[in-house]
Amino acid sequence: MTANHDKALVLLSGGQDSTTCLYWAIDRFGRDCVAAISFDYGQRHRIELECAAAIAAHAGVTHVCLPIDTFASLGGDALTDRDVDVCCDVDEQTGLPNTFVPGRNLIFLTFAAAYAYQREIGHLVVGVSQTDYSGYPDCRSQTIESLQETIRLGMESRVQIHAPLIHISKKETVELARDLGALDTMAVTHTCYNGTRPPCGECPACLLRAKGFAEAGIEDPLITTS
């Protein structure tokens, strides 16, 4: 299938990184050629989905939210299973944080590629970063490259996956957001694993975000407006 190389679909989680990617895509492809996609997978912090819709509206792009009810049936991780507490510790057996949903980014990108395939969208943009990847193996450059090849083979799709944050730190992500004019929109993003607003400030996600803003010497609009 010949994809339209002018259209891009951004995986928008409602967080800081994917919001930065949305503005990166708008800068590169133009606002009219960018759409955002989110997934309702039974996440504990459903406020993310409301934030994603607000971010897309703020940025002036269309937004679609697809359901994925499968992860809830798999069970066993802290982000979808309310019987599991979020903590900073790694699972002794797997060596991964207990917020790891096995295969989550693989599934999201594959569904996004299927959505793009049927609409002749040539580019996917995803906010994964291996610099601060918190131990998630599906945020690594190698994984994304391998998935790109799998999608090319499995769908005969030429869709191109962009991961503009893959090699940069949280500090540099904040600076990039500033340079792309995305800082205002950061006020409506959501990061906290505990789903609270204002954010808890103590979970691994809040700590990582705070560190990035502090190192960039920029005030987090989410904190100053909460």
Place this chain on the structure above:
Amino acid sequence: MTANHDKALVLLSGGQDSTTCLYWAIDRFGRDCVAAISFDYGQRHRIELECAAAIAAHAGVTHVCLPIDTFASLGGDALTDRDVDVCCDVDEQTGLPNTFVPGRNLIFLTFAAAYAYQREIGHLVVGVSQTDYSGYPDCRSQTIESLQETIRLGMESRVQIHAPLIHISKKETVELARDLGALDTMAVTHTCYNGTRPPCGECPACLLRAKGFAEAGIEDPLITTS
């Protein structure tokens, strides 16, 4: 994560190929180490799911069915969208049959790998065949190998994907089913794209199945018992 190399999970669609794979897995890993997984993705031919449960019961293995509501939201293919007719023609734009659900096998295998990951199952078995692959790019050996690598990287999983039918024809699949003692169970399988029982005998799936049995010189138990 160290997977138990004795346990296998078979992707059971309720059709002839995955049933043959189930018996292949039982032969290789032993009945007590084999489980079957199916996906309820809003398929038009939901009778497949009843058949899958019946096949697993017949074979004496446990069976789980996971929901995937996402494909129905993607729309546009003949297997999940009731506004699209099943036909033998290929789509002029994509060059693929209109029964192609983009990414279906990639999604199924990735969810199966996530399920296996959380239960320390070391092997996945899938009934794809590139010999008679009907133009589906996600049934090719290259695609499966690439996905295996993507799952290894993205989940830090050592799960091994087996595709015992990948290089054999429908005729040889029928012969393999006979050799594995799976023929009786073929009476409760389902193949017809139109979801009828007895099968329509005219859709591409029925024709391919009939050809395989004819070439093997074996009567199809599904036809003789319908």
